[in-house]
Amino acid sequence: MAEAVERRVWAYRGLFLLIACVALFLKLLPLRAVPSGLPWPDLLLGLTLAWVLRRPEYLPAILIAAVYLLADLLLMRPPGLWTLMVLLGTEFLRSRSTMMRELTFLMEWMMVAGVLAAMTLGMRLVLAIAMVPQAPFDMTLAQLTLTILAYPLVVIVSSYGMNVHKPATGEVDAMGRRL
Numbered sequence: 001m002a003e004a005v006e007r008r009v010w011a012y013r014g015l016f017l018l019i020a021c022v023a024l025f026l027k028l029l030p031l032r033a034v035p036s037g038l039p040w041p042d043l044l045l046g047l048t049l050a051w052v053l054r055r056p057e058y059l060p061a062i063l064i065a066a067v068y069l070l071a072d073l074l075l076m077r078p079p080g081l082w083t084l085m086v087l088l089g090t091e092f093l094r095s096r097s098t099m100m101r102e103l104t105f106l107m108e109w110m111m112v113a114g115v116l117a118a119m120t121l122g123m124r125l126v127l128a129i130a131m132v133p134q135a136p137f138d139m140t141l142a143q144l145t146l147t148i149l150a151y152p153l154v155v156i157v158s159s160y161g162m163n164v165h166k167p168a169t170g171e172v173d174a175m176g177r178r179l
Helices: 002-028 043-054 061-074 081-095 105-129 137-161
Strands: none
Touching (some): 002 061, 081 105, 105 137
16 A cells, blocks of 8 residues: 555656656747737746645655756756756745645735745846846736636635645544654
8 A cells, every 4th residue: 555655656746857858849839929918927836836735745845846847947047046046935835734734825825925925026037136137027927927817726626626636634644654
């Protein structure tokens, strides 16, 4: 039975890696010849935060770091800066995942919105201190807002479509430890 649980964890890690690769591939495709007014929400980030809050064992920090470092390199962002922000945000949420299990979805959504805002502003602050050119603030704010608004949809898809849900109260793993 423990092997089945371990296999399931690795299957979800592989699924996350597959989703991340597809998301990065789609971001790199030149789908629009003329840029539109609004940026797309960062659905991969929303998925990462949702999974860390629901099943932290599915996404170890090393997997998150590897995916976002690859994204930094492919999307020509400053290497490691957004990775660091995502790691800080996910580890903050991971440390509160047991507490968040008992809160309502609205409280979870507000917590995730706060973490997303802190990550975005932290990155902009570091880039401003280093005097690195960055995207206009209104575009960054628009993407942040759209990512926050898309979070419930990401949670619905991951909960009902991929069966990544919060552990029930008193649920135990294959070794008998409380989740």
